[in-house]
Amino acid sequence: MSKASFTSRRAPFHHYVLAVSLGIILTMAVSVLVGASNPDDFWLAAGIGALCAVYPAMSLGAKVFVSNHTVARDAHGEQxxxxxxxxxxxxxxxxxxxxxxxxxxxxxxxxxxxxxxxxxxxxxxxxxxxxxxxxxxxxxxxxxx
Incomplete structure (x- = not known):
């Protein structure tokens, strides 16, 4: 069902740094929003929000900055x-x-x-x-x- 395949190529180092940076920024933004929605237990809510957001945020960073170099799109994947x-x-x-x-x-x-x-x-x-x-x-x- 996949329309992509992994290659042996690696992305430039700065793309990995950008991916992690985007993941950290998005995780912090989500955790602050979750913490602000529960001001009585700000740090607990922010921590739970960060734990829930870190994987999707890092995955998004990898998709945006790294996957263009490491994943080759299958020309006939839709078939x-x-x-x-x-x-x-x-x-x-x-x-x-x-x-x-x-x-x-x-x-x-x-x-x-x-x-x-x-x-x-x-x-x-x-x-x-x-x-x-x-x-x-x-x-x-x-x-x-």
């Missing part, structure tokens, strides 16, 4: 069989979720049932995720037989 399976699963799942939504709306309208929207929307999100996953596994199983 992978796994990506085609995922597209088929997503298209089928869309129809399933659309039909389920229409059926649920009809039941609610005809039965004049009043429910909160949030649990229904969360159930639809869960249904779509499970449906895509199940369809992908079935398509993959059929293709690999």
């Amino acid at each position: 992978s069989v796994e990506l085609q399976w995922m597209r088929q699963a997503g298209a089928g799942s869309f129809i399933d979720v659309l039909v389920a939504t229409i059926a649920a709306a009809m039941v609610l309208v005809i039965g004049r049932i009043a429910v909160d929207a949030l649990p229904i929307l969360l159930a639809l999100v869960g249904l779509s995720a499970v449906d895509v996953g199940a369809r992908y596994l079935v398509i993959r199983h059929r293709a690999l037989k």
Whole structure:
């Protein structure tokens, strides 16, 4: 499913420094914002915010500054069989979720049932995720037989 492959090339040293610097700056910004949102326990909140933000921030720095030198884009990555399976699963799942939504709306309208929207929307999100996953596994199983 990957559209990229790693190379043996290395990025210039200053790109690694820039990546780490960006990661540190973003981590500090997030930790200060999280700490400011909880002024009673500023340092605890800032520490938790920093722990949660350090990996994504460093990854973003590596993506922005380093990956252009160390990762080669596959010219035909969008033609992978796994990506085609995922597209088929997503298209089928869309129809399933659309039909389920229409059926649920009809039941609610005809039965004049009043429910909160949030649990229904969360159930639809869960249904779509499970449906895509199940369809992908079935398509993959059929293709690999």
